[in-house]
Amino acid sequence: MNLPRLRTVLVDDEVLARLALRQALASHAEVEIVGECGNADEAMQLVQALQPDLLFLDIQMPGMDGFGLLHELSPERLPLVVFTTAFAEHALRAFDANALDYVLKPFAQARFDQAMARVLKHWQGLHAGHGPLAEQPAAASAGSGYAQRISVRSGERLHVLATDDIDWIRADGNYLHLHVNGARFLHRDTLQHLLAMLDPACFLRIHRGIVVNLARVAEIHPLFQGNAEVVLRDGTRLTLSRRFRVGAMAALGLRRSAPARA
The missing domain is CATH 2.40.50.1020 (LytTr DNA-binding domain)
Incomplete structure (x- = not known):
């Protein structure tokens, strides 16, 4: 399946953490980093302007935290989310917020690649059935538009x-x-x-x-x-x-x- 690249935004108040994310993503050609920022207010503007497919999101940031950002974003165009944080105690709440994964800092490449495998599996699922072979048998039900x-x-x-x-x-x-x-x-x-x-x-x-x-x-x-x-x-x-x-x-x-x- 020929999938579009994941247009990705990095959100973390630490510059070095964003650099670590870029390095961890360097081996993933399926990802295109389209923006990065250091707080939730800037992230909201970027998501609205760029409409990315994937968000790497820190939890503890100045002002609004990562959970607050997800609560404010419109569910009609909510990107896929991977939380990146130094605090393991937020894991359960992260999955409650429908994050695909939760990766602890400092990043271990093997663990990061595992998270990306999960993201790609979900990305493939979202695009499954969009090909010409799948459209024909689904036409009767899809014709309703619901x-x-x-x-x-x-x-x-x-x-x-x-x-x-x-x-x-x-x-x-x-x-x-x-x-x-x-x-x-x-x-x-x-x-x-x-x-x-x-x-x-x-x-x-x-x-x-x-x-x-x-x-x-x-x-x-x-x-x-x-x-x-x-x-x-x-x-x-x-x-x-x-x-x-x-x-x-x-x-x-x-x-x-x-x-x-x-």
Whole structure:
């Protein structure tokens, strides 16, 4: 597979650390360093201007730290991320932030190459199916323009979920809880962005932070003040807010009760 080079930005407040990164990357021809900077504010500007594919990111920097930077960046164009730091205690939080890897300073070339192998494997996965042989059998499903699958990181694993298998979704800031066949996956994205990818004929927003798969809806129970309760086939009970009730009634084929005649 002929992959494009990874356009890469280095973010570290220490000049020597950025030099060490350049030296470690020298043997990786698949990487093109397009920029470097020393703090999160500059990094945000570079990411917005250059839209890199890969970010080598220090954690502890003056002002905003690396985690703060990821929180501020738009999930619509979030680069692949490898954290580079001298502090091992941040490792768990780094993977929670969906980083591909976490490399300790000073860099050992063998460990760095291992991280790059992981990056390249993910990069290949992102480009899998873009060739002409893969496009033809996928044309029927891709013709709708809506996502058929979503990749979700869990620890060091990447789960590929079919969107049809999602039962319901709950938003939590810049993260989403995807409920799939009794399991729950934490996915870094906004509800608004994911909704734009999902088929509106299959997924319905019933609350400011809740979306359901219409195929999973079993019952609707009216509540007070125009609200209602949506019961899914697995017994999950979710609130249908008054704000979204009209759209839900149309999507579910419901009609308002007609007034009784004398």
